[in-house]
Amino acid sequence: MGGNGAGRGFDHEKILELNGEGENGSTKSIPPCCKKAIAAMPESEAKCHATVVSGWFSESRLYSDKMGKLLYYNNPMWPGEAHSLKVEKILYQGKSDYQEILVFESSAYGKVLALDGIVQLTEKDECAYQEMMAHLPLCSIPSPKTVLVVGGGDGGVLREISRHSSVEIIDICEIDDLVIDVCKKFFPDLSVGFDDPRVRLHVGDAVQFLRNAPEGMYDAIIVDSSDPIGPAQQLIEKPFFETIAKALKPGGVLCNQAESLWLHTHLIQDVLSVCRQTFKGSVHYAWTSVPTYPSGVIGFILCSTDGPPINFLSPINPIEKQKGALNFRRELRFYNSEIHRAAFALPSFARRELSSLIRA
Amino acid sequence: MGGNGAGRGFDHEKILELNGEGENGSTKSIPPCCKKAIAAMPESEAKCHATVVSGWFSESRLYSDKMGKLLYYNNPMWPGEAHSLKVEKILYQGKSDYQEILVFESSAYGKVLALDGIVQLTEKDECAYQEMMAHLPLCSIPSPKTVLVVGGGDGGVLREISRHSSVEIIDICEIDDLVIDVCKKFFPDLSVGFDDPRVRLHVGDAVQFLRNAPEGMYDAIIVDSSDPIGPAQQLIEKPFFETIAKALKPGGVLCNQAESLWLHTHLIQDVLSVCRQTFKGSVHYAWTSVPTYPSGVIGFILCSTDGPPINFLSPINPIEKQKGALNFRRELRFYNSEIHRAAFALPSFARRELSSLIRA
Numbered sequence: 142m143g144g145n146g147a148g149r150g151f152d153h154e155k156i157l158e159l160n161g162e163g164e165n166g167s168t169k170s171i172p173p174c175c176k177k178a179i180a181a182m183p184e185s186e187a188k189c190h191a192t193v194v195s196g197w198f199s200e201s202r203l204y205s206d207k208m209g210k211l212l213y214y215n216n217p218m219w220p221g222e223a224h225s226l227k228v229e230k231i232l233y234q235g236k237s238d239y240q241e242i243l244v245f246e247s248s249a250y251g252k253v254l255a256l257d258g259i260v261q262l263t264e265k266d267e268c269a270y271q272e273m274m275a276h277l278p279l280c281s282i283p284s285p286k287t288v289l290v291v292g293g294g295d296g297g298v299l300r301e302i303s304r305h306s307s308v309e310i311i312d313i314c315e316i317d318d319l320v321i322d323v324c325k326k327f328f329p330d331l332s333v334g335f336d337d338p339r340v341r342l343h344v345g346d347a348v349q350f351l352r353n354a355p356e357g358m359y360d361a362i363i364v365d366s367s368d369p370i371g372p373a374q375q376l377i378e379k380p381f382f383e384t385i386a387k388a389l390k391p392g393g394v395l396c397n398q399a400e401s402l403w404l405h406t407h408l409i410q411d412v413l414s415v416c417r418q419t420f421k422g423s424v425h426y427a428w429t430s431v432p433t434y435p436s437g438v439i440g441f442i443l444c445s446t447d448g449p450p451i452n453f454l455s456p457i458n459p460i461e462k463q464k465g466a467l468n469f470r471r472e473l474r475f476y477n478s479e480i481h482r483a484a485f486a487l488p489s490f491a492r493r494e495l496s497s498l499i500r501a
Numbered sequence: 502m503g504g505n506g507a508g509r510g511f512d513h514e515k516i517l518e519l520n521g522e523g524e525n526g527s528t529k530s531i532p533p534c535c536k537k538a539i540a541a542m543p544e545s546e547a548k549c550h551a552t553v554v555s556g557w558f559s560e561s562r563l564y565s566d567k568m569g570k571l572l573y574y575n576n577p578m579w580p581g582e583a584h585s586l587k588v589e590k591i592l593y594q595g596k597s598d599y600q601e602i603l604v605f606e607s608s609a610y611g612k613v614l615a616l617d618g619i620v621q622l623t624e625k626d627e628c629a630y631q632e633m634m635a636h637l638p639l640c641s642i643p644s645p646k647t648v649l650v651v652g653g654g655d656g657g658v659l660r661e662i663s664r665h666s667s668v669e670i671i672d673i674c675e676i677d678d679l680v681i682d683v684c685k686k687f688f689p690d691l692s693v694g695f696d697d698p699r700v701r702l703h704v705g706d707a708v709q710f711l712r713n714a715p716e717g718m719y720d721a722i723i724v725d726s727s728d729p730i731g732p733a734q735q736l737i738e739k740p741f742f743e744t745i746a747k748a749l750k751p752g753g754v755l756c757n758q759a760e761s762l763w764l765h766t767h768l769i770q771d772v773l774s775v776c777r778q779t780f781k782g783s784v785h786y787a788w789t790s791v792p793t794y795p796s797g798v799i800g801f802i803l804c805s806t807d808g809p810p811i812n813f814l815s816p817i818n819p820i821e822k823q824k825g826a827l828n829f830r831r832e833l834r835f836y837n838s839e840i841h842r843a844a845f846a847l848p849s850f851a852r853r854e855l856s857s858l859i860r861a
Contacts, residue, residue, distance in 0.1 A: 199585070220587070221609030225559070227581040249581030266763065269848065403626065403792050430790060430798050432763050437797015438790050475848040483846035486839040488629065488790075489832070 198245060199225040200259055200435070216259070218368050219404055219435040224260070226250060226433070232327055237319035244327045250433055252327060254295060256320070256367060260433045267297055267331065268474035269431045270439060273484065275301030276476045277427055277441055278361045278396035279308075280456035285360040286310070289388070291347040291376070293365035294320035299334025302363075304466040304473075312359075314343045314350040333470060348375050351384035358388050364397040369408070377412050382419040391448025392422065399440040402428055402491045412442060413498035420444035424500045425453045426491075427484035429475075441484075452501075454485050558605060559585040560619055560795070576619070578728050579764055579795035584620070586610060586793070592687055597679035604687045610793055612687060614655060616680070616727060620793045627657055627691065628834035629791045630799060633844065635661030636836045637787055637801055638721045638756035639668075640816035645720040646670070649748070651707040651736070653725035654680035659694025662723075664826040664833075672719075674703045674710040693830060708735050711744035718748050724757040729768070737772050742779040751808025752782065759800040762788055762851045772802060773858035780804035784860045785813045786851075787844035789835075801844075812861075814845050 200216055200223050216223075226247040233244040243255040251264030262270065275298050279285050284307040290298050294315035302311050315321060321342075325332040335342065343350055347364075362385050369377045385395055395416075399409055409426065416424050422445030431439045445451040459478045460466050467473050487495065560576055560583050576583075586607040593604040603615040611624030622630065635658050639645050644667040650658050654675035662671050675681060681702075685692040695702065703710055707724075722745050729737045745755055755776075759769055769786065777784050782805030791799045805811040819838045820826050827833050847855065 197583070219609070221607060222587070223557070223585045225583040225585060247581060249579070268850070401792075403790070428790075430763070430796075432761075432796035432798070436790075436792035438792070472849070474850045477846075477849050477852070479846040480848060483843035486837075486843035488835040488840060489837050490628070490834045492837070 193228050193231065193245070196228050197225045198228050198243075198247070198253070198255070199223050216435075218400075222435065224433060224435065226253060226260075226263075233323055235319065235323070237317050239317045240320075242319060242323055244323060253433075254324065254328065259368065261367070262295060262297065262328075262331070263433045264328070264330070266432050267295075269429055270434075271297035271301050271331070272473060272476035273427070273429045273441065273480075274298050274363055274365055274396060274398070275304075276456075276460055277443060277453070277481060277484065278363060278394045279305050280458045280460055280478070280481060281443070281451055281453045282360060282392070282394055283458055285458075287359045287361075287390075288312070289314065289354070289359045289362045291351075291362065291364045291366060292316075293363070294318075295324040295328060296321070296332035296334035297328075298363055298365050299337065299340055300331060300470060301334075303334060303337045303339070304460070304469040305463065306465065307463075308339060311337065311340045312343060313340060314345060314347045316344070316346055318344045330471070348381055348384070351381070351388055354384070354388040356387055357390045357393075359393055360390055361394050361396070362389060364395070366398055368400070377408075377415070379415050379419065382415055386419050386446055389446045391446055392451060393446050393448070394451060394453075395420065395442070395444045397442040397444075399426065399442040401434070401436040401438050402426075402440055402488065403436040403438065406491070406494050409440065409442075410494065410498060413495060416442055416444045417498055417500060421447035422500075423451050423453055424498065425485060426487065426495055426499060427453070428487075429480070429484055454482060454501075456481050553588050553591065553605070556588050557585045558588050558607070558613070558615070559583050576795075578760075582795065584793060584795065586613060586620075586623075593683055595679065595683070597677050599677045600680075602679060602683055604683060613793075614684065614688065619728065621727065622655060622657065622688075622691070623793045624688075624690070626792050627655075629789055630794075631657035631661050631691070632833060632836035633787070633789045633801065633840075634658050634723055634725055634756060634758070635664075636816075636820055637803060637813070637841060637844065638723060638754045639665050640818045640820055640838070640841060641803070641811055641813045642720060642752070642754055643818055645818075647719045647721075647750075648672070649674070649714070649719045649722045651711075651722065651724045651726060652676075653723070654678075655684040655688055656681070656692035656694035657688075658723055658725050659697065659700055660691060660830060661694075663694060663697045663699070664820070664829040665823065666825065667823075668699060671697065671700045672703060673700060674705060674707045676704070676706055678704045690831070708741060708744070711741070711748055714744070714748040716747050717750045717753075719753055720750055721754050721756070722749060724755070726758055728760070737768075737775070739775050739779065742775055746779050746806055749806045751806055752811060753806050753808070754811060754813075755780065755802070755804045757802040757804075759786065759802040761794070761796040761798050762786075762800055762848065763796040763798065766851070766854050769800065769802075770854065770858060773855060776802055776804045777858055777860060781807035782860075783811050783813055784858065785845060786847065786855055786859060787813070788847075789840070789844055814842060814861075816841050 229246040229248050231245045235242050240256045245253050247253050253263045254261045285305055287310045288302050288308055290313040294317055366373050366376045375381055425443045426440055428438050428440040443453045456478050461478060589606040589608050591605045595602050600616045605613050607613050613623045614621045645665055647670045648662050648668055650673040654677055726733050726736045735741055785803045786800055788798050788800040803813045816838050821838060
């Protein structure tokens with residue numbers, strides 16, 4: 142994922158300041174020893190980042206409220222749970238105009254990219270997300286030629302699109318060029334995607350880009366966005382999907398990051414409902430395992446515009462039959478045609494909640 | 502899961518004691534303020550359990566080493582990562598002859614059962630584990646009559662087996678009767694499984710039980726064990742599988758809890774390899790999403806003995822065609838025949854590592 146983050150970062154200094162003694166007598170709810178423990182935490186212990194406590198990174202994390210009370214930050218997208226990773230070394234931290242960017246080496250999942258404190262990718266499991274995101278749509282249409290990626294500044298989805306030799310143009314619209322630069326430095330296995338001469342990079346706002354895109358330009362549009370809180374909220378609203386539908390060819394397809402079946406059923410229902418109104422072809426939900434995402438899964442909404450019918454459930458353009466695709470730049474790690482078909486099997490609880498919104 | 506835990510618990514008092522000042526001068530590596538912060542933590546804050554810090558439960562957790570240094574406990578089965586749940590209320594804590602038992606109300610996943618600090622089930626996602634564990638084997642054989650469950654003291658797998666009206670005998674061998682009692686009190690939706698008159702409870706060691714089981718007694722054996730560290734180690738060794746194969750009818754099936762594809766490939770290879778030697782029919786690996794298990798997935802090894810061939814990939818005895826099965830006691834929440842077939846689709850990395858050990 143990448144781009145359009147939500148500005149939810151806390152910085153270490155702010156935590157220390159909020160935990161400082163004296164000011165306006167609001168500190169009685171933290172035992173002084175706790176405040177001291179935090180203030181006294183050596184840099185080597187804190188590893189210089191607010192999300193890293195005692196050498197562990199966590200998406201939910203210690204902070205203090207206005208009254209100075211020490212609390213855990215509860216991410217509003219997945220309240221009440223947190224996944225933590227042991228940090229070997231912080232490799233980069235910086236702030237762009239849009240978000241806080243953190244790169245660290247974890248002991249269990251290799252290098253990790255976090256934006257505003259939320260894990261976007263890890264070296265160990267990025268294969269599942271990037272490969273599914275690219276090949277679910279591109280293997281469902283006969284011979285994709287023009288593809289647009291929204292977000293995806295890490296380059297991983299580009300790398301996967303490159304496996305398709307039928308593709309002639311890969312446009313990417315990423316709002317945050319610092320994400321691109323940081324990934325080029327620390328995630329060369331992903332940013333290699335930018336090296337393809339078919340790639341045309343547009344740094345800017347995707348909403349604007351799509352408003353100006355030529356009608357019927359793309360065979361596939363892949364929305365690789367961060368969670369829909371803050372600026373990315375626009376990316377799940379009807380006007381945005383309407384510009385996507387307009388920019389797609391007849392029978393063109395959209396693949397949109399679509400959260401967790403376990404945690405976000407209502408959000409998924411809302412987005413599916415908007416997609417059903419906007420896209421006149423098929424509307425489907427697929428999902429896969431990504432251990433470092435909340436609840437360990439991520440979903441994809443797949444839609445097609447009016448035109449030649451698309452059967453997402455059975456890839457018409459199987460990756461195994463495309464010359465050189467399995468090993469282009471690197472071996473496919475996760476995706477295959479069997480996993481493609483399996484991704485559309487929904488648990489019974491999800492079937493009950495989503496099936497009326499799905500259209501074959 | 503249940504039973505045969507590994508005694509990896511730490512108790513709160515022990516942590517306080519290890520963090521105490523003075524003794525043998527070993528405390529210099531913890532800043533005194535940190536030690537005080539822990540010692541001063543009010544009961545209401547700690548919520549009375551070592552795994553619960555600032556109101557959050559975590560499988561990896563703060564403790565101190567012999568030198569008094571404050572460390573995170575790194576579970577050897579999933580080093581370097583941890584899933585944490587916000588605790589609303591601790592409902593039960595106790596210690597049996599085998600393990601430490603903890604029940605708490607979480608804000609995100611309902612009630613949670615942890616054995617030796619490891620999440621065994623939560624109300625929100627237990628459906629995925631219990632339903633897959635029971636129906637993957639039982640829907641793969643024509644008309645199961647006799648079933649044995651090893652472990653499974655919570656009763657959830659029994660509840661699922663009960664949906665199959667062909668079943669006449671459900672034996673269960675659970676080592677820890679305190680787990681059964683605690684679940685009867687706090688998890689009535691699972692322990693309802695024990696109310697079925699077909700259930701025969703045997704409290705004791707499964708290794709012993711299987712040694713004495715009549716040859717060719719069972720159509721299906723389901724091993725619902727905890728992780729193979731400590732006593733449960735025996736449950737992944739060849740002699741144990743040999744007693745299972747002997748206790749099964751020709752064409753009888755085993756379903757064995759089999760960890761995470763993302764984390765435990767070598768362990769899975771080892772167990773598959775033992776199973777290939779022991780079971781002369783099919784040997785397969787299936788997997789599913791369970792958010793509160795490490796890496797968010799859990800696997801199942803499915804094997805059949807010499808006899809009528811079993812095609813695990815396509816359920817011959819679909820749950821949808823069994824009268825009353827979908828709604829017996831409660832609606833199926835996760836499993837259906839499509840999810841059954843999808844569970845055998847392996848990511849490319851896993852195919853490469855496991856396919857030579859799988860036998861159709």
